[in-house]
Amino acid sequence: MTLPTVDLSRFTHGSNLERKQFASELLDSLSQSGFVKIVGHGIQDWAVAKMFEWNKSFFQMRERDKISIAHPGGSAPQRGWSAVGAESSSSLYRKGLLKTEMTKELKDAREHFDQGAKGDFQYPNRWPDECVIPGFRDFMENAFTTLESVASQILEALEVAFDLPYGEILTKITPQANASEMRLLHYPAIDVNEIRGGGVSRVWPHFDLGVITLLFQDAVGGLEFENRKQPGTFTRVECGAPAEMIVNVSETLQRWTNGSLPAGLHRVNIPENLEKKESGILPERYTVVYFCKADRAASVGPLKQFVREGTEPEYEDISAIEYHQRRLQSAY
Numbered sequence: 332m333t334l335p336t337v338d339l340s341r342f343t344h345g346s347n348l349e350r351k352q353f354a355s356e357l358l359d360s361l362s363q364s365g366f367v368k369i370v371g372h373g374i375q376d377w378a379v380a381k382m383f384e385w386n387k388s389f390f391q392m393r394e395r396d397k398i399s400i401a402h403p404g405g406s407a408p409q410r411g412w413s414a415v416g417a418e419s420s421s422s423l424y425r426k427g428l429l430k431t432e433m434t435k436e437l438k439d440a441r442e443h444f445d446q447g448a449k450g451d452f453q454y455p456n457r458w459p460d461e462c463v464i465p466g467f468r469d470f471m472e473n474a475f476t477t478l479e480s481v482a483s484q485i486l487e488a489l490e491v492a493f494d495l496p497y498g499e500i501l502t503k504i505t506p507q508a509n510a511s512e513m514r515l516l517h518y519p520a521i522d523v524n525e526i527r528g529g530g531v532s533r534v535w536p537h538f539d540l541g542v543i544t545l546l547f548q549d550a551v552g553g554l555e556f557e558n559r560k561q562p563g564t565f566t567r568v569e570c571g572a573p574a575e576m577i578v579n580v581s582e583t584l585q586r587w588t589n590g591s592l593p594a595g596l597h598r599v600n601i602p603e604n605l606e607k608k609e610s611g612i613l614p615e616r617y618t619v620v621y622f623c624k625a626d627r628a629a630s631v632g633p634l635k636q637f638v639r640e641g642t643e644p645e646y647e648d649i650s651a652i653e654y655h656q657r658r659l660q661s662a663y
């Protein structure tokens with residue numbers, strides 16, 4: 332199965348009919364696999380290439396500069412640098428794992444940098460010293476704002492697809508209280524056999540916690556989503572043009588839709604060209620991710636439009652912050 336590609340400019344610049352068509356294609360693909368590829372979002376190939384350049388420069392910093400902005404762990408939103416192995420994706424979701432994997436300590440072979448909104452004074456960002464990496468902060472703050480607006484356009488299209496009143500979803504993700512996060516990821520080169528050994532993965536199968544996730548991957552590849560017709564098997568997300576944006580449904584949207592739009596289980600595995608080789612080194616890999624999250628005070632209980640009269644909602648009516656803290660507690 333190849334992932335459908337939809338063109339967001341048909342929604343942002345199209346006629347009413349084109350907007351409706353876009354919305355329904357978007358929802359179709361997300362309903363099938365939890366994933367879709369989006370083009371026409373206005374971020375050009377060269378701009379994505381720039382994000383990857385900054386990504387590399389960040390992880391090339393000296394260890395001590397990264398340590399100076401290390402995320403302390405725990406259940407607070409992630410800010411700054413997380414070393415290889417600091418976050419364990421396997422503890423976020425265990426169903427996708429084999430029985431033997433359940434009991435082992437499973438490591439993620441990646442390091443990352445996490446950033447919240449500029450105006451998030453509750454959980455301030457941890458920036459490297461400007462003289463160590465001049466221009467990084469400015470670039471990342473702008474990139475965050477750009478991705479924030481693309482995420483809103485996608486959510487507006489989902490409101491249309493679901494026939495919800497304007498703002499039903501968007502009012503829960505506001506620029507004033509934005510709890511979303513941007514993440515730069517670096518997967519160092521690793522021996523295929525270390526991954527085959529079983530205790531280490533680039534990313535174990537998991538769901539993201541927010542509403543939707545936007546992701547750019549480099550040409551190395553390896554991102555896979557679960558094939559729902561054969562649970563436990565995964566389909567590769569093919570690498571395309573740099574600006575092809577991969578979007579997935581995350582847990583909060585599953586909750587808001589009372590389970591009718593399930594989140595997409597995904598992992599990062601050995602890429603295609605090395606899959607059949609007995610030995611070899613997986614080249615290092617970089618990705619750029621934007622986790623669009625609900626405002627902390629917003630409810631992550633099902634929207635009333637998705638709960639049939641006379642039935643109980645599938646999920647508890649709790650706030651986004653409470654929900655995230657419960658889920659994150661297990662990941663570090």
Ligand SMILES: O=C(O)CCC(=O)C(=O)O
Pocket residue numbers: 514516534539546548554597598599618620
């Ligand atoms: O880097 C990737 O391709 C996936 C990363 C991911 O799934 C995550 O950080 O939640």
Ligand SMILES: [Fe+2]
Pocket residue numbers: 537538539597
């Ligand atoms: Fe993820």
